Amino acid sequence: MINICLIGTGRAGLIHGRNMAAKVSGGKLIALCDPSEEALQKAKEELAVEYVYTDYKQAVENPDIDAVVVVTPTVYHKEIVIAAAQAKKHILCEKPLAMNEQECLEMIAAAQEHQVKLQVGFMRRFDESFQEAKKIVDSGQIGDVVLIKSLTHGPSEPKPWMYDISKSSGPIGEVNSHDFDTLRWFAGSEVASIYAIGGNFRSPEVRQEYPDYYDTVSLNLQFSDGKLGAVDGAQYVQYGYDARVEILGTNGSVLIGDQSKHKVVVAKKNGEIVRPAMHSWTYLFQEAYVREDQAFVDCIINDTEPLVTGYDGMMAVKLVHAGLTSLLEKRIVQLM
Numbered sequence: 001m002i003n004i005c006l007i008g009t010g011r012a013g014l015i016h017g018r019n020m021a022a023k024v025s026g027g028k029l030i031a032l033c034d035p036s037e038e039a040l041q042k043a044k045e046e047l048a049v050e051y052v053y054t055d056y057k058q059a060v061e062n063p064d065i066d067a068v069v070v071v072t073p074t075v076y077h078k079e080i081v082i083a084a085a086q087a088k089k090h091i092l093c094e095k096p097l098a099m100n101e102q103e104c105l106e107m108i109a110a111a112q113e114h115q116v117k118l119q120v121g122f123m124r125r126f127d128e129s130f131q132e133a134k135k136i137v138d139s140g141q142i143g144d145v146v147l148i149k150s151l152t153h154g155p156s157e158p159k160p161w162m163y164d165i166s167k168s169s170g171p172i173g174e175v176n177s178h179d180f181d182t183l184r185w186f187a188g189s190e191v192a193s194i195y196a197i198g199g200n201f202r203s204p205e206v207r208q209e210y211p212d213y214y215d216t217v218s219l220n221l222q223f224s225d226g227k228l229g230a231v232d233g234a235q236y237v238q239y240g241y242d243a244r245v246e247i248l249g250t251n252g253s254v255l256i257g258d259q260s261k262h263k264v265v266v267a268k269k270n271g272e273i274v275r276p277a278m279h280s281w282t283y284l285f286q287e288a289y290v291r292e293d294q295a296f297v298d299c300i301i302n303d304t305e306p307l308v309t310g311y312d313g314m315m316a317v318k319l320v321h322a323g324l325t326s327l328l329e330k331r332i333v334q335l336m
């Protein structure tokens with residue numbers, strides 16, 4: 001049995017906590033850690049554990065803990081992951097892996113040096129539809145991959161700090177790291193150049209104070225082997241949560257994603273046909289998170305390489321940085 005400590009018991013943390021507590025075989029949630037008494041209290045009420053910490057440094061010293069799931073704000077990922085690696089704990093770290101490429105390199109080196117697993121939270125790779133599409137693409141059914149398009153739109157109004165893109169990176173940082181990982185996974189190669197354009201279309205009232213803030217972005221990418229990529233990202237779209245992918249090959253295409261919450265369609269006498277929209281990533285990727293957590297425990301038990309590695313996490317961070325640079329400097333950024 002792999003004994004797990006959840007570090008960060010907020011919004012995404014509780015998803016992993018619930019999975020590790022009840023849905024993952026071979027793993028057991030035994031500890032919670034969060035400096036916020038309020039968050040900890042809420043988590044404790046729901047998840048029965050043996051140990052509770054407010055300081056991750058104490059948590060990683062507990063010899064009963066085999067692995068940690070790091071779900072704190074991104075700015076703390078590096079110090080926690082390195083402390084966990086030094087204490088010989090296996091690590092599942094939420095995306096984005098860290099604030100910049102240098103931090104990622106240090107985290108990867110620490111995991112290698114202390115011989116622990118480091119998996120990064122790109123749960124879309126564990127989604128059944130994404131995995132099925134990957135099998136189809138790899139089998140050659142659509143010929144050679146030519147163009148991969150991926151979009152993510154989030155419904156929520158930005159929190160006030162998000163208007164300052166030196167703090168949030170805007171949609172490229174908040175949502176598109178998932179799309180970058182999807183593109184790299186389906187292309188099987190690395191991005192050579194990226195170009196971004198964007199604008200603030202939904203929050204005109206902050207244009208003067210935050211001229212660099214954008215809520216919508218469109219990115220064109222080219223891979224080192226010539227394949228093409230297109231990503232778009234948006235915040236505060238209000239209609240729901242939207243994540244869709246199209247892979248165009250020389251002989252066909254594969255589509256992933258649907259904007260509907262479920263398959264029910266209501267036709268009304270006024271001629272309207274209504275289908276509820278997907279409202280949240282937590283619902284859309286519910287099963288993918290379980291499979292991601294199960295895969296993490298399995299890779300520890302079977303001593304195999306995680307499906308999503310620290311390197312994958314670092315490459316997405318690198319693309320976020322390149323995309324933002326392109327947007328702000330209005331130029332194509334060459335990565336190789």
Ligand SMILES: NC(=O)c1ccc[n+]([C@@H]2O[C@H](COP(=O)([O-])OP(=O)(O)OC[C@H]3O[C@@H](n4cnc5c(N)ncnc54)[C@H](O)[C@@H]3O)[C@@H](O)[C@H]2O)c1
Pocket residue numbers: 007008009010011012013033034035036039056071072073074076094095096121122123281
């Ligand atoms: N995979 C995904 O699609 C996905 C979705 C949402 C969030 N995330 C990522 O998960 C991470 C957390 O996001 P969230 O939305 O859950 O944030 P959140 O603010 O809801 O929760 C973060 C929690 O971490 C706690 N925390 C802060 N510093 C800590 C520390 N030093 N040690 C332990 N706990 C600490 C906070 O008190 C809070 O309870 C971020 O990196 C975010 O990008 C990923």
